[in-house]
Amino acid sequence: MNIYTTEELLEARRSITSTLNKCEKVILKLQPGKSQHTLMARRIAAFRIALDLIERELNSMTIRLEEPGDYREVENLTREAFWNKYRPGCFEHYVLHRYRDRPEFVKELDYVVEEDGKIVAHIMYSRAQITADDGSTIPIMIFGPVSVLPEKQGKGYGSKLIRHTLDLAEKLGCGAVAITGDPGYYHRFGFVSGSGLGIYYNGLPRSEEAPFFMVKELKEGFLEGITGVYRDPEGYFVEYDDVEAFDAKFPPKEKKKLSGQLV
Numbered sequence: 001m002n003i004y005t006t007e008e009l010l011e012a013r014r015s016i017t018s019t020l021n022k023c024e025k026v027i028l029k030l031q032p033g034k035s036q037h038t039l040m041a042r043r044i045a046a047f048r049i050a051l052d053l054i055e056r057e058l059n060s061m062t063i064r065l066e067e068p069g070d071y072r073e074v075e076n077l078t079r080e081a082f083w084n085k086y087r088p089g090c091f092e093h094y095v096l097h098r099y100r101d102r103p104e105f106v107k108e109l110d111y112v113v114e115e116d117g118k119i120v121a122h123i124m125y126s127r128a129q130i131t132a133d134d135g136s137t138i139p140i141m142i143f144g145p146v147s148v149l150p151e152k153q154g155k156g157y158g159s160k161l162i163r164h165t166l167d168l169a170e171k172l173g174c175g176a177v178a179i180t181g182d183p184g185y186y187h188r189f190g191f192v193s194g195s196g197l198g199i200y201y202n203g204l205p206r207s208e209e210a211p212f213f214m215v216k217e218l219k220e221g222f223l224e225g226i227t228g229v230y231r232d233p234e235g236y237f238v239e240y241d242d243v244e245a246f247d248a249k250f251p252p253k254e255k256k257k258l259s260g261q262l263v
């Protein structure tokens, strides 16, 4: 199933409505019972079905900016998505909670997907920088946490949010975006290994492969001729005790040590 933005649905509705209007004028000139009339009638019925489905989709699903009234629901969604995924429990909901007040937080890219009044997915971006070998700093962005409710995963919500916000980041003038995660997922959006662009993850030897650290240029050639080091912004580093205190405000959840976790 594909997920469409409100703009895409509105554009499709405009386009189908205009074609439908033309077909409705044409059919008046055709003789009922003749094959051309039957064909046109079928076409009109198909357009009406498409418009109904678009209307239904417009009423049920929206990609929109996060609002203060969403904060708790989105933090809980983030907790649900990350819980026991990379370690027993998770800290990403606390990262998000603190981040909204930080200067690096990119409010214009703090997006949710809402479906039938329930938030099912969320993404946030942070401003970050590359320290180039010549001492200069190159402003970029990083995104994450990106979260989809467990029961909604694998249905395209994550891809839609990522593509939508990468487009917006480009419009905001961002030259490149970094991500740390599974290359199997992020390569589809055009992210490549940071080392391939001469950008290395802080603290790791340059000779060591770090496929989890990826970069995508939004402006072609933005990183050309640059080598340097990327370090996650301070906001991503949290203290264990602070996470525990914050997590205690949510319904109890069992921490489990599972295979495949990083820690």
Ligand SMILES: CC(C)(COP(=O)(O)OP(=O)(O)OC[C@H]1O[C@@H](n2cnc3c(N)ncnc32)[C@H](O)[C@@H]1OP(=O)(O)O)[C@@H](O)C(=O)NCCC(=O)NCCS
Pocket: 081, 082, 085, 144, 145, 146, 147, 148, 149, 152, 153, 154, 155, 156, 157, 158, 159, 160, 180, 181, 182, 184, 185
């Ligand atoms: C990762 C996540 C945001 C992806 O969103 P999603 O809506 O589930 O994924 P989509 O439907 O857009 O894409 C589905 C595809 O991504 C793959 N995929 C999903 N999560 C993946 C992951 N963590 N690693 C690798 N591939 C992944 C699926 O196998 C599927 O592959 P296919 O298209 O080849 O069949 C979501 O699964 C999630 O919230 N996971 C838990 C939290 C998390 O890991 N966040 C990212 C941290 S870097």
